[in-house]
Amino acid sequence: MYAGPVQDLIEELGRLPGVGPKSAQRIAFHLLKLPKQDALRLARAVTEVKERVTLCTRCFNVAEGDECGVCVDSRRESGVLCVVEEPRDIVAVEKTHEYRGRYHVLQGAISPIEGIGPDQLKVRELLARLEPEEISEVILCTNPNIEGEATAMYLARLLRPLGLKVTRIASGLPVGGDLEYADELTLGRALEGRREVEA
Amino acid sequence: MYAGPVQDLIEELGRLPGVGPKSAQRIAFHLLKLPKQDALRLARAVTEVKERVTLCTRCFNVAEGDECGVCVDSRRESGVLCVVEEPRDIVAVEKTHEYRGRYHVLQGAISPIEGIGPDQLKVRELLARLEPEEISEVILCTNPNIEGEATAMYLARLLRPLGLKVTRIASGLPVGGDLEYADELTLGRALEGRREVEA
Numbered sequence: 001m002y003a004g005p006v007q008d009l010i011e012e013l014g015r016l017p018g019v020g021p022k023s024a025q026r027i028a029f030h031l032l033k034l035p036k037q038d039a040l041r042l043a044r045a046v047t048e049v050k051e052r053v054t055l056c057t058r059c060f061n062v063a064e065g066d067e068c069g070v071c072v073d074s075r076r077e078s079g080v081l082c083v084v085e086e087p088r089d090i091v092a093v094e095k096t097h098e099y100r101g102r103y104h105v106l107q108g109a110i111s112p113i114e115g116i117g118p119d120q121l122k123v124r125e126l127l128a129r130l131e132p133e134e135i136s137e138v139i140l141c142t143n144p145n146i147e148g149e150a151t152a153m154y155l156a157r158l159l160r161p162l163g164l165k166v167t168r169i170a171s172g173l174p175v176g177g178d179l180e181y182a183d184e185l186t187l188g189r190a191l192e193g194r195r196e197v198e199a
Numbered sequence: 200m201y202a203g204p205v206q207d208l209i210e211e212l213g214r215l216p217g218v219g220p221k222s223a224q225r226i227a228f229h230l231l232k233l234p235k236q237d238a239l240r241l242a243r244a245v246t247e248v249k250e251r252v253t254l255c256t257r258c259f260n261v262a263e264g265d266e267c268g269v270c271v272d273s274r275r276e277s278g279v280l281c282v283v284e285e286p287r288d289i290v291a292v293e294k295t296h297e298y299r300g301r302y303h304v305l306q307g308a309i310s311p312i313e314g315i316g317p318d319q320l321k322v323r324e325l326l327a328r329l330e331p332e333e334i335s336e337v338i339l340c341t342n343p344n345i346e347g348e349a350t351a352m353y354l355a356r357l358l359r360p361l362g363l364k365v366t367r368i369a370s371g372l373p374v375g376g377d378l379e380y381a382d383e384l385t386l387g388r389a390l391e392g393r394r395e396v397e398a
Contacts, residue, residue, distance in 0.1 A: 002290065005251045006261055009244040016226045016241075019218075027215045028248070029287050032261060036249050042215075043245040045208040049227070050235045052204045062205055062231060088228050091201065 006032070058129070060105040060122050062087045070103055077101040082139045083126065083155065085109045085148065093141060101139075104129065109147035110154055118154060126155075130162065137165040144171045205231070257328070259304040259321050261286045269302055276300040281338045282325065282354065284308045284347065292340060300338075303328065308346035309353055317353060325354075329361065336364040343370045343388075 002010065006028060014024035031039045055061070056068035063069070070076060070090070080101030084090055090103050106121040129135065138159055142148035152168050159166045172190035173182050182190070201209065205227060213223035230238045254260070255267035262268070269275060269289070279300030283289055289302050305320040328334065337358055341347035351367050358365045371389035372381050381389070 002261065004263065005244070005247040009248045012241040012244040015237075017229045018222050018225060023217050025287055025290075026217060029285065030216050031245060032248060032252060032286075038214075039245055039249045042211040043242040045204070045211040046230060046238055046242040046245075048204040049208045049231060050238045053231060062201065064203065086228065087231075088224055091224075 055105075055107075059103050060087075060107055060125070061090055061103060079134055080137045080139065081126070081129070081133075081135050082141050084141045085143060085151070089141065089143075099139075102133075106142070106151065109142055109151040111147045111150075121151070123155070123158070127158075130159075130164070135164065137167065140166065140168045144169075254304075254306075258302050259286075259306055259324070260289055260302060278333055279336045279338065280325070280328070280332075280334050281340050283340045284342060284350070288340065288342075298338075301332075305341070305350065308341055308350040310346045310349075320350070322354070322357070326357075329358075329363070334363065336366065339365065339367045343368075 009031065010021075010024045010028045013019055013027050014021055016024075019027070031042070052064055053062050054064075056063040056066075056071055058067050058071045061068040061070060063071075077100045081104050082090075082093060082099055082101055083104045083106060084093065085106050085108060087105055090105065093099050093103075104122065104126050106123065106126070108116055108121050110116060110118060110121070126138075130138075138155070140152040140155055142151045156166050156168070170193050171186065172193055173179070173186060179187070208230065209220075209223045209227045212218055212226050213220055215223075218226070230241070251263055252261050253263070255262040255265075255270055257266050257270045260267035260269060262270075276299045280303050281289075281292060281298055281300060282303045282305060283292065284305050284307060286304055289304065292298050292302075303321065303325045305322065305325070307315055307320050309315060309317060309320070325337075329337075337354070339351040339354055341350045355365050355367070369392050370385065371392055372378065372385060378386070
């Protein structure tokens with residue numbers, strides 16, 4: 001339908017997550033209209049990321065160089081690990097300002113349907129960190145969905161026998177949420193996880 | 200929050216139309232996970248488009264080289280011009296298989312709010328084509344919104360005195376649509392544009 005390079009660009013954009021054929025076309029024409037240097041800045045940003053960003057050899061967060069910003073930061077509490085699925089989850093936790101320890105990124109979650117088992121995740125690497133880093137608590141911070149729960153369950157069974165404190169983030173109603181609109185699973189979890197009100 | 204190049208990429212992606220901060224982050228991490236050559240294909244596609252694609256010197260459609268695919272196609276009907284706002288509108292019209300003539304892309308629509316008047320559009324270039332190409336009909340195929348209607352109105356007033364047939368695409372209910380859900384403006388237009396049913 002379009003001249004070759006335009007069609008190629010639309011196809012490449014359409015492969016991105018959350019970008020359907022219509023948005024791909026819209027973005028492509030936006031890039032066509034943009035001053036050349038602005039469009040090339042995007043191309044360069046993609047290239048830069050692929051050339052310069054690697055995974056932290058310790059926690060598998062994104063990093064420039066050997067270790068990530070959290071791992072090299074000596075002010076971070078040691079002895080606690082927060083286990084997440086993806087690097088972006090680290091940013092979500094960091095934004096809470098509630099956690100000062102280090103992380104471990106599994107690079108996914110257990111999902112039999114997609115053929116992802118513990119061997120495809122950074123589980124072995126997690127186990128290898130426990131002793132040298134003298135970890136006393138592991139916080140399982142995987143997503144509260146089927147895959148994340150299965151992963152948390154698996155890790156809890158694996159880690160508890162090692163004499164570690166293993167905790168899981170709470171499920172419940174989101175702050176500012178409405179009982180009326182909560183699904184029954186979430187509300188059930190909220191009831192299950194109820195805590196005594198301090199006077 | 201992120202290592203430099205990741206943040207840069209998220210910012211560049213966030214500038215694209217329809218891509219909010221969350222999607223930008225999602226796309227950035229998708230690109231990080233992708234095999235390097237796949238991600239670089241996107242960067243290359245952007246670069247290619249900016250280096251190779253220009254505007255057709257005759258109709259201002261996107262083109263590789265001097266004239267676009269429609270303009271160089273001698274099988275297209277001459278004498279009729281379909282005036283659209285953007286190159287992507289050509290694709291929309293082409294998909295109908297109802298039109299065999301040539302196009303003229305205005306590169307926008309009249310919008311006083313954005314400071315776009317006839318001088319910012321390819322109107323002069325449209326007028327210059329009428330005589331040499333012996334145009335007898337101009338179909339005003341701008342969007343049926345305020346800007347598109349204003350543009351169509353402006354062009355109609357400009358072109359009619361030249362003795363041309365000037366037509367405007369019909370407004371009305373979309374095929375497969377539902378009277379109940381039609382807004383009153385569209386339904387009003389559908390009534391206004393009613394046609395006698397042939398027995």
